[in-house]
Amino acid sequence: MTKQDRAVRTRLALIRSAAAQFEAHGYVRAGLARISAGAGVSSGALHFHFADKAAVAEAVEDAAARALREAAVRGHGGDVCALQRLVDVTHRVARLLCADVVVRAGLRLNGEGAAGRVRDLRREWRECVQGLLAEAERRGELAAGVTPQRTSAVVLAATTGIEVLAREDHEWLARPSLTDLWRLLLPCLAAPRLAGVVDPAGSEPVRSDPAVRGPVARDGQAEAEAGRAGLALR
């Protein structure tokens, strides 16, 4: 391994360790000593990569933002209806949150404005949802009277609630929560011709690799693996 490879690995290990500390103790209480210890490096190594705690938090947020944006744009080609793609992207983001402590911690830090808020991930998420609803509207997939703007607010509220409730109980990120949500929303959202066509459980096959494992990875080892796999995607 070259010196540069080692530096990249150390930086990723620090980001993962910091995310775990932020998730467990919150930004204010997380300590730099435990972050470097968790990454298996000295505090000198931490300070080589990051000036202070705010810089580590910014790196966690940054990694989370990249992973979430990638999950938002990934997916089917244009042959799947826009409403199905909307359902699918919510399941994809939930799987990502489930598997990757960096994404969970980064999203939470961003919501709390801990790193000074250079981006607003909830606003980006709403824009993603609203964009898909607008496309659904253009394609005649929405029921009469359903507007992308107001519907995106409802979807933002429900998915934000799931993310916040999952901080105490990861089961909220498992497939049934979102499936129940879509089962209740879709009949009102979808044009009559799409009745029964859009699958509330999502239409994407769930890969069994660690980054997208379905059930919640509860043990630290599995989570660390999932985190590594997630980060390696970026």
Added chain:
Amino acid sequence: MTKQDRAVRTRLALIRSAAAQFEAHGYVRAGLARISAGAGVSSGALHFHFADKAAVAEAVEDAAARALREAAVRGHGGDVCALQRLVDVTHRVARLLCADVVVRAGLRLNGEGAAGRVRDLRREWRECVQGLLAEAERRGELAAGVTPQRTSAVVLAATTGIEVLAREDHEWLARPSLTDLWRLLLPCLAAPRLAGVVDPAGSEPVRSDPAVRGPVARDGQAEAEAGRAGLALR
């Protein structure tokens, strides 16, 4: 005013001031000096009423819990259908959150487990929602296949999301957010015979007193007034 009346007033003023500090700066960063200054009393007076910051936070949570429980049980007699009562209680709680900084701060402290979590207000809220859905089921008000348990999870997620999003933008607590939510959910929830019967905007008249003013009180003075009015109810 008797000495006892003054003590009660001072305690309420400290609770309100602490709630405002917790809301603005978070539990960890809120300082006792600013809390006593905000209540117009000395730090000695604060320590006469509360041993430490955790005790003040516990009092804020306690006041919020009482107000929320009262809002949950208030309302119509048995002549209004259970689904309408469910819609109405969500609007009532949103108005309470809108008007009263103590309720907002107490609910948030409870969600973050700041005061050691002697109660779980989100669990209580879910039980309230599920109880009304179970009553709706008994009365034949639910559509086929709708279960109180899974539906209460969706309502909990959506209302939790609204509460969290409102921390940055109070407009989320205004009537349209909840009305849009119910407009999308009710057609799937309600038995066909109730189509168009349940009002998603709520069926209760909105009183114009400060504690339940409809539009969001944005200025500090109006909020302080609303807070006083809210606390006086308990």
